[in-house]
Amino acid sequence: MSDNDTATGRPAPQYMVVSDVLRQRIRDGVYQVGSHLPTESELCEEFSISRHTTREALRRLSEAGLIHRRQGSGSRVLSTEPRNHYVHAMKSLDQLFAYASDTRLRFLDIRQGHPDAAAGIPTDAKWLRIEALRLERDEDVPICFSLVYIDLRFGGVKKLLKNYQGAIYQLIETNFGVEVAEVEQVIEVVRVPPRAAEVLDQDPDAWVARVVRRYLDGEGTLLLASVNYHPVDHFSYQMRMTRQGGRLV
Amino acid sequence: MSDNDTATGRPAPQYMVVSDVLRQRIRDGVYQVGSHLPTESELCEEFSISRHTTREALRRLSEAGLIHRRQGSGSRVLSTEPRNHYVHAMKSLDQLFAYASDTRLRFLDIRQGHPDAAAGIPTDAKWLRIEALRLERDEDVPICFSLVYIDLRFGGVKKLLKNYQGAIYQLIETNFGVEVAEVEQVIEVVRVPPRAAEVLDQDPDAWVARVVRRYLDGEGTLLLASVNYHPVDHFSYQMRMTRQGGRLV
DNA sequence: CAGTGGTCTAGACCACCCC
DNA sequence: GGGTGGTCTAGACCACTGA
Numbered sequence: 001m002s003d004n005d006t007a008t009g010r011p012a013p014q015y016m017v018v019s020d021v022l023r024q025r026i027r028d029g030v031y032q033v034g035s036h037l038p039t040e041s042e043l044c045e046e047f048s049i050s051r052h053t054t055r056e057a058l059r060r061l062s063e064a065g066l067i068h069r070r071q072g073s074g075s076r077v078l079s080t081e082p083r084n085h086y087v088h089a090m091k092s093l094d095q096l097f098a099y100a101s102d103t104r105l106r107f108l109d110i111r112q113g114h115p116d117a118a119a120g121i122p123t124d125a126k127w128l129r130i131e132a133l134r135l136e137r138d139e140d141v142p143i144c145f146s147l148v149y150i151d152l153r154f155g156g157v158k159k160l161l162k163n164y165q166g167a168i169y170q171l172i173e174t175n176f177g178v179e180v181a182e183v184e185q186v187i188e189v190v191r192v193p194p195r196a197a198e199v200l201d202q203d204p205d206a207w208v209a210r211v212v213r214r215y216l217d218g219e220g221t222l223l224l225a226s227v228n229y230h231p232v233d234h235f236s237y238q239m240r241m242t243r244q245g246g247r248l249v
Numbered sequence: 250m251s252d253n254d255t256a257t258g259r260p261a262p263q264y265m266v267v268s269d270v271l272r273q274r275i276r277d278g279v280y281q282v283g284s285h286l287p288t289e290s291e292l293c294e295e296f297s298i299s300r301h302t303t304r305e306a307l308r309r310l311s312e313a314g315l316i317h318r319r320q321g322s323g324s325r326v327l328s329t330e331p332r333n334h335y336v337h338a339m340k341s342l343d344q345l346f347a348y349a350s351d352t353r354l355r356f357l358d359i360r361q362g363h364p365d366a367a368a369g370i371p372t373d374a375k376w377l378r379i380e381a382l383r384l385e386r387d388e389d390v391p392i393c394f395s396l397v398y399i400d401l402r403f404g405g406v407k408k409l410l411k412n413y414q415g416a417i418y419q420l421i422e423t424n425f426g427v428e429v430a431e432v433e434q435v436i437e438v439v440r441v442p443p444r445a446a447e448v449l450d451q452d453p454d455a456w457v458a459r460v461v462r463r464y465l466d467g468e469g470t471l472l473l474a475s476v477n478y479h480p481v482d483h484f485s486y487q488m489r490m491t492r493q494g495g496r497l498v
Numbered sequence: 499c500a501g502t503g504g505t506c507t508a509g510a511c512c513a514c515c516c517c
Numbered sequence: 518g519g520g521t522g523g524t525c526t527a528g529a530c531c532a533c534t535g536a
Contacts, residue, residue, distance in 0.1 A: 013524060039502065050526045052301075055503085071503045072534030183490040189438055189458055189481035207456045207481060209438055232438035232456060237486075241432040262505060288521065299507045304522085320522045321515035 015056035018047050022057065026066055027080055037067060037075040097167070099134065099143045104165050106133045108199065110158055115149045118212055119225040128155050130168070133199055134228075144211075144230040145196045151223055154178075169215050169224060178223060182216040187237060196229040209235040264305035267296050271306065275315055276329050286316060286324040346416070348383065348392045353414050355382045357448065359407055364398045367461055368474040377404050379417070382448060383477075393460075393479040394445045400472055403427075418464050418473060427472060431465040436486060445478040458484040 012020075022043075025031050038046070043054045058075060061067045064082040067075045113129035115121035130148040135141065150157060154172050164171060169180055192200070192208045202208065209230040215223045261269075271292075274280050287295070292303045307324060310316045313331040316324045362378035364370035379397040384390065399406060403421050413420060418429055441449070441457045451457065458479040464472045 015524080041502090050528095052527090053525060056524085058503095069503065070534080071532065072501080074502060074534090179492070181492045185488050185490070187436065187486040189456065189484055207438065235438055237436040239434050241434070243428070243430045264505080290521090299509095301508090302506060305505085307522095318522065319515080320513065321520080323515090323521060 014047070014049055015053050015060070018043070018049065018054065019057035019060040021047075022061060023064075023066065026061075026077055031077050033077050033080060035077055037077065039074060102137050103134050103143060104137050106135055107161060108132060110161065112152070115225070116147065116227065118210065118227050119147070119149050120212065120214055121149055121222065121225055126152060128152055128158065130161070131195075131199075141234075142200050142231070143234060144228045145200050146229075147227045149225045154223070168226070172224060178217055180215045180217065180223065182220070184214045184216070186212045188212075189232070192229060200229065200231055202231060207232055209237075211237075263296070263298055264302045264309070267292070267298065267303065268306035268309040270296075271310060272313075272315065275310075275326055278329075280326050282326050282329060284326055286326065288323060351386050352383050352392060353386050355384055356410060357381060359410065361401070361404075364474070365396065365476065367459065367476050368396070368398050369461065369463055370398055370471065370474055375401060377401055377407065379410070380444075380448075390483075391449050391480070392483060393477045394449050395478075396476045398474045403472070417475070421472060427466055429464045429466065429472065431469070433463045433465070435461045437461075438481070441478065449478065449480055451480060456481055458486075460486075 022031075022037065026033075031037055037043075037058070040051055040054050040058070043049075043057075044051050047054070058067065058069065062069055062075075066077065066079055066082060068078050069075045108131040110128070110130050112126050114123050115125070115127050115129070117123060121127060128150040130146075130150065132146045132148065134143045134146060136143060148168055150168070150172065154176050157168070157171055157175065160171055160175060161168075173179060188210050189207055190210045192202045192204070192206045194204065196202070196208065197204050197206065200208070209232055211228045211230065212225070213228070214225045217223055271280070271286065275282075280286055286292075286307075289300055289303050289307070292298075292306075293300050296303070307316065307318065311318055311324075315326065315328055315331060317327050318324045356379065358378075358380040360378060361375050363372050364374070364376050364378070366372060370376060377399040379395075379399070381395045381397065383392045383395060385392060397417055399417070399421070403425050406417070406420055406424065409420055409424060410417075422428060437459050438456055439459045441451045441453070441455045443453065445451070445457065446453050446455065449457070458481055460477040460479065461474070462477070463474045466472055
């Protein structure tokens with residue numbers, strides 16, 4: 001649990017002692033989830049420490065996701081257990097994609113249309129629908145066939161797509177001042193749909209890896225979604241998870 | 250890049266201004282990757298701020314993975330770009346697995362043997378080799394066929410496996426005082442190997458999703474590895490990535 | 499409005515690293 | 518031994534929250 005001086009011989013700093021005590025109290029229900037921690041000044045008094053030290057202790061709890069602090073309001077208990085024991089971290093979403101970055105896009109079709117069910121978009125709404133092939137640079141080997149559905153308020157991207165090579169979500173981020181805050185991804189293995197079989201040159205009854213990605217903004221609104229069909233012999237999805245924090249967090 | 254007061258109308262705090270300046274200098278190569286930042290006291294003087302404010306600025310760079318700070322040594326520049334823009338976070342590794350948690354294991358075979366190539370273990374070494382089927386609870390439908398390779402120094406788990414239901418890495422963590430610090434995972438779609446076809450009741454030429462997981466300790470030593478074959482019609486792998494930090498980080 | 503957390507200062511002592 | 522970052526104190530003013 002705590003990691004006070006168990007490893008190193010020297011005593012743990014006070015902020016860590018205090019943070020561990022508070023952590024234990026949260027686990028024990030002394031401070032219930034949803035309720036508020038004592039204020040900084042109360043904690044200063046109880047532990048006879050300066051405000052700075054108190055804040056350092058609270059910072060740790062906050063970083064561990066156990067409490068949420070809000071100016072003027074206080075520190076609310078969020079959870080009994082730290083979140084994010086393991087993280088898969090990446091510089092950019094590029095690493096989500098199951099292909100190397102040195103690729104290019106060939107657009108097959110762009111028009112308004114109704115999304116397919118796999119995209120997780122209500123199929124009664126109209127979205128900009130893009131068909132594209134992702135190819136290895138300088139080669140004609142297709143890496144995947146992609147259907148991209150874009151909210152019509154970003155319909156202006158249509159003009160920008162010509163010769164665009166990167167990920168489409170980035171195009172929308174830079175041109176419409178929105179920010180992708182969250183991505184959901186589902187990987188499954190399915191029978192190749194007819195259109196994908198055609199452009200990927202697959203047997204009609206072949207299996208393909210289908211990767212569906214949904215890009216959401218900070219409020220959970222869907223900005224765009226993509227359905228990507230990968231021939232199985234070129235599909236490899238790698239990730240690396242790391243345990244969070246050496247000492248505590 | 251910076252997020253000083255662009256959104257809110259009010260001015261950014263000093264530590265954020267300073268941290269942005271330093272960040273820009275790192276990008277511009279004023280402070281080269283591998284070299285050291287000025288010391289805290291030098292930065293205090295340059296920006297006419299207190300040490301506390303300087304440390305807050307440096308803390309941000311450290312959290313962003315741009316610098317590494319070491320007592321007695323200084324702040325070394327690690328990278329020009331922040332890491333961890335996006336994270337896939339999970340409380341435990343259970344969420345790595347492409348199946349619900351309400352499952353059970355049926356062991357088919359346990360003995361010493363040579364790992365297969367897919368596990369990424371030198372095949373000349375001997376490891377404890379476990380064959381198991383993961384089944385839905387109360388049903389005989391197999392979710393996946395697993396080959397688990399365990400370093401022989403944990404050979405004692407053999408006795409503990411009987412009636413064990415959970416993830417094997419946890420068994421080793423609790424019984425041998427080691428900690429999984431890192432997991433590598435690769436998902437691919439391959440032809441079913443004969444043995445897997447047999448126990449999963451698949452056609453000899455069927456495709457299966459192969460998920461290879463390698464569990465490493467803090468020093469990068471492989472503790473165990475597993476190769477899991479999932480019938481494609483039951484395979485679904487979901488993940489959710491979140492952009493890190495509202496304001497900067 | 500009173501009380502909260504957010505920012506900031508000017509000091510201090512210490513453990514650690516490297517010369 | 519001299520300099521680094523790590524911890525800690527005792528103050529201060531401010532922005533924000535909520536009654």
